[in-house]
């Protein structure tokens with residue numbers, strides 16, 4: 641994506657998004673509500689016409705992508721959920737018929753942990769099971785690139801962890817590229833090879849988990865007692881600040897405390913600043 645812009649009427653949602661996602665990567669697009677994550681995904685899928693900028697998905701402009709291009713994409717449409725009366729396996733078999741070389745439905749069900757629900761109606765699956773089915777539907781045609789829009793919303797921690805394992809395994813085994821959106825920094829950090837933070841219509845930060853932690857790190861707070869009250873200093877180098885204080889006090893510093901913000905606090909500060 642180069643200079644990707646998108647406006648809905650007068651509202652400019654994407655204001656020059658620059659992003660490159662590599663083949664075989666699990667990439668998360670992280671951002672607050674309304675940041676434009678779904679809009680970006682829909683543009684990449686070819687479902688939404690951008691206002692400006694250049695976009696290439698598997699070497700093709702999504703606005704010009706034909707059936708052969710589309711067949712290489714794993715797209716999870718929300719309206720599969722309308723197939724509530726269908727059996728789980730039945731739906732997978734049916735969708736597989738649209739592809740030249742679909743995955744074996746039983747292997748697929750085992751891979752996503754739904755073998756026990758093969759005969760169950762889609763409408764009777766739990767929230768977590770439906771998301772697993774989403775992934776199964778997304779990968780039935782052996783896509784090169786899988787798009788997932790907030791796939792783990794509503795998951796309990798265990799389901800989330802299992803889902804992460806599933807995606808990691810699929811990406812590693814098949815060399816599939818996965819682009820998913822999330823609000824959850826911790827999820828992005830655990831799952832993704834790289835993450836981009838979308839805020840204010842632009843990419844604020846992009847990198848590996850370590851690079852992200854470094855880039856979003858908000859200042860630490862150094863607190864101590866002096867002149868009968870608590871003093872607070874915000875600094876990027878708390879160790880140096882503590883050392884300076886020790887020198888100034890020529891010994892122990894009363895009530896000295898160093899507080900490093902959590903990654904989540906840093907992220908919240910970053911999106912607050914950039915919005």
Ligand SMILES: Nc1ncnc2c1ncn2[C@@H]1O[C@H](COP(=O)(O)OP(=O)(O)OP(=O)(O)O)[C@@H](O)[C@H]1O
Pocket residue numbers: 648653671672673674675676677678679680823
């Ligand atoms: N079809 C549309 N017409 C007008 N405005 C829209 C349309 N779709 C999205 N928007 C607006 O564009 C902005 C970005 O929406 P989008 O759904 O892309 O954000 P998001 O990052 O996916 O949000 P969330 O995390 O809440 O799902 C929002 O302010 C939304 O109201």
